[in-house]
Amino acid sequence: MVDLKQAMSDTAEEVGDVLDDLLERMEGPExxxxxxxxxxxxxxxxxxxxxxxxxxxxxxxxxxASSLRAAAAxxxxxxxxxxxxxxxxxxxxxxxxxxxxxxxVFDEATAILAGDALLTKAFEVLASPDTHTDGNVRAELCLAxxxxxxxxxxxxxxxxxxxxxxxxxxxxxxxxxQRMKTGELISVSCETGCxxxxxxPQMRTVLRGYAHDIGLAFQIADDLLDVEGNAExxxxxxxxxxxxxxxxxxSLLGADRAREQANILVEQAIDHLNVFGDKAVxxxxxxxxxxxxxx
Numbered sequence: 001m002v003d004l005k006q007a008m009s010d011t012a013e014e015v016g017d018v019l020d021d022l023l024e025r026m027e028g029p030e031x032x033x034x035x036x037x038x039x040x041x042x043x044x045x046x047x048x049x050x051x052x053x054x055x056x057x058x059x060x061x062x063x064x065a066s067s068l069r070a071a072a073a074x075x076x077x078x079x080x081x082x083x084x085x086x087x088x089x090x091x092x093x094x095x096x097x098x099x100x101x102x103x104x105v106f107d108e109a110t111a112i113l114a115g116d117a118l119l120t121k122a123f124e125v126l127a128s129p130d131t132h133t134d135g136n137v138r139a140e141l142c143l144a145x146x147x148x149x150x151x152x153x154x155x156x157x158x159x160x161x162x163x164x165x166x167x168x169x170x171x172x173x174x175x176x177x178q179r180m181k182t183g184e185l186i187s188v189s190c191e192t193g194c195x196x197x198x199x200x201p202q203m204r205t206v207l208r209g210y211a212h213d214i215g216l217a218f219q220i221a222d223d224l225l226d227v228e229g230n231a232e233x234x235x236x237x238x239x240x241x242x243x244x245x246x247x248x249x250x251s252l253l254g255a256d257r258a259r260e261q262a263n264i265l266v267e268q269a270i271d272h273l274n275v276f277g278d279k280a281v282x283x284x285x286x287x288x289x290x291x292x293x294x295x
Contacts, residue, residue, distance in 0.1 A: 004285040011054050011071070012047040014064075018072040022125060036106045036114035037121070041079045044097050046295070048218070048286070049074045052189035055282050056207055060197025069131040070141065070192050073122040077149050078185060080118035083111050085158070091240070119149070132196060140195050148188035157181025161246075169247040175216065178249075182222075183215030206272050213269035214287050220262040221291045223248040224255060229294065262291045 023038050025031055050071035057067035086093040086101040087108060094104055103111035125131060126141045147153055157180030164177060190211040194204045226241050227250050241248050249258045269287045273280040 002282060004282055004289060007055075007282055008047065008051050008286075008289075011051045012045075014068055015047055015050040015054075015071045015075060016042060018068050019075065022072060022121065032106070032110060033113055033117060036102055036110050037118055039105060040083045040102050040114055041076055041118060043079075043099055045079075046293070047071075047075060048290070049078050049185055049189040051286065052186065052211070052283075053192045055286070056190045056193025057196050058193070059276055059279055059283075060193055060199050060203075062193060062196040065130075066132050066196050067193070069125055069128075070196060073125045073131075073145065074185065074189050074192065076118040076122040076125070077145065077154075080115040080122075081149075081154055081158075081185075083115040083118070087111060090158075090162075093240075137195060137198070141192065144188050144191055144195060148184040153180055153184035154182075157184070164246060169252075171249070171252050174247055174249060174252065178216065178219040179212070182219045183212065186215040186218065187211040203275075206275055210269045210272040210283065210287075213265040213272070214290055217262045217265040217269070217287070218290050220249045220258050220265070221293060223250040224258060224262075225293075225295070226250075227255060259291075266291055 053071040083102045160177040190207040266287045270284045
């Protein structure tokens with residue numbers, strides 16, 4: 001039996017090696033930008049999205065060279081979003097993954113540029129023949145990532161989150177916000193394996209269902225950590241949503257009902273994967289890990 005913790009650790013290390021190669025240092029003043037990009041992308045983290053890329057790719061026999069490059073690309077996009085999210089104009093956070101945020105270590109302008117460069121570097125990686133020999137596959141990857149990260153995905157969700165500070169949101173509205181802000185990158189991480197492996201439409205539907213459920217469960221777990229966790233364990237400031245008066249799953253449902261809903265979502269996610277049998281054991285274990293994590 002493959003241990004999830006070890007599998008995630010091994011994948012994180014492999015993805016880190018790929019990121020290290022892709023974010024190669026350069027000579028001249030612009031190296032400060034590369035250092036900021038490396039600080040943001042190589043600073044640890046659970047690497048859940050890259051793991052989803054690799055694990056879903058394994059279901060369809062995709063070679064590791066391809067899946068790890070795509071995993072590195074999704075991590076660059078995720079890290080870019082964190083760099084920008086932490087800026088004073090956004091959430092104004094000083095701590096991320098247990099370390100000072102990028103704009104604290106460097107400066108705001110450099111942090112903005114580092115985020116911009118990580119986003120564009122991700123698409124450079126996806127468009128490269130080194131990621132996949134089939135140009136149609138590379139084009140589909142770029143399209144899927146752009147949709148997930150754009151105005152109808154992660155960035156749009158962030159805009160809804162900003163607007164939410166001035167409005168009373170209900171559960172349906174919070175669900176839509178978090179599906180865009182958090183869920184779309186998780187969904188495309190799972191879909192990447194289908195794209196690289198040229199999976200059937202039926203299999204894509206299965207992975208989308210799994211991703212939808214774990215995406216919401218992931219956010220509920222985040223909301224619970226913000227209320228019940230401490231900054232040392234979580235690696236960032238806690239209690240900020242409550243202090244800002246933001247509506248969350250926990251504030252609307254209460255901690256017990258929110259936790260119950262997360263457990264229901266996880267069981268639904270696991271049921272989606274039954275078609276794969278034992279091949280999907282790591283993805284099933286990941287679903288359970290998501291709601292039991294401490295950071």
